[in-house]
Amino acid sequence: xxxxxxxxxxxxxxxxxxxxxxxxxxxxxxxxxxxxxxxxxxxxxxxxxxxxxxxxxxxxxxxxxxxxxxxxxxxxxxxxxxxxxxxxxxxxxxxxxxxxxxxxxxxxxxxxxxxxxxxxxxxxxxxxxxxxxxxxxxxxxxxxxxxxxxxxxxxxxxxxxxxxxxxxxxxxxxxxxxxxxxxxxxxx
Numbered sequence: 001x002x003x004x005x006x007x008x009x010x011x012x013x014x015x016x017x018x019x020x021x022x023x024x025x026x027x028x029x030x031x032x033x034x035x036x037x038x039x040x041x042x043x044x045x046x047x048x049x050x051x052x053x054x055x056x057x058x059x060x061x062x063x064x065x066x067x068x069x070x071x072x073x074x075x076x077x078x079x080x081x082x083x084x085x086x087x088x089x090x091x092x093x094x095x096x097x098x099x100x101x102x103x104x105x106x107x108x109x110x111x112x113x114x115x116x117x118x119x120x121x122x123x124x125x126x127x128x129x130x131x132x133x134x135x136x137x138x139x140x141x142x143x144x145x146x147x148x149x150x151x152x153x154x155x156x157x158x159x160x161x162x163x164x165x166x167x168x169x170x171x172x173x174x175x176x177x178x179x180x181x182x183x184x185x186x187x188x
Contacts, residue, residue: 020069027077028056031084034107055083120157142174
């Protein structure tokens with residue numbers, strides 16, 4: 001009788017421990033299917049379940065400097081996301097890496113995007129012809145002539161972003177616009 005009670009108690013404790021990791025397992029599942037969707041971009045972008053499982057297990061085995069289960073769980077998902085981002089990114093063409101990063105962020109944190117932002121990034125946003133009286137915002141001097149239409153669409157879709165980045169400041173943005181390594185010359 002005592003062994004049955006001990007077994008039932010152990011079973012309840014194990015279920016509680018297992019259930020505490022359920023959010024991490026859900027995040028892992030979401031990540032795996034985000035990776036699997038890459039084959040729609042390029043059939044070469046196939047990553048095996050075994051390689052993903054290895055990354056998942058490495059994240060679980062990693063020493064995250066905490067003994068508290070809740071603290072550990074809060075650190076596990078970002079650790080796995082980071083591992084998957086870099087692991088998969090190394091297997092992609094350089095031109096597809098920004099797309100992968102945005103796809104990952106959108107899939108894991110869709111609430112991090114403003115209204116219409118994802119649709120704009122993916123080219124699905126249809127501009128309202130009546131917005132702004134049908135007039136496009138003029139592009140600053142630093143914007144090349146072939147990109148003025150894209151800048152105007154950005155300014156029309158996200159006027160607060162354009163204002164917060166001080167994009168009318170030619171001195172600040174000219175170097176960025178003409179740089180061959182613009183990701184390193186982004187104005188801060």
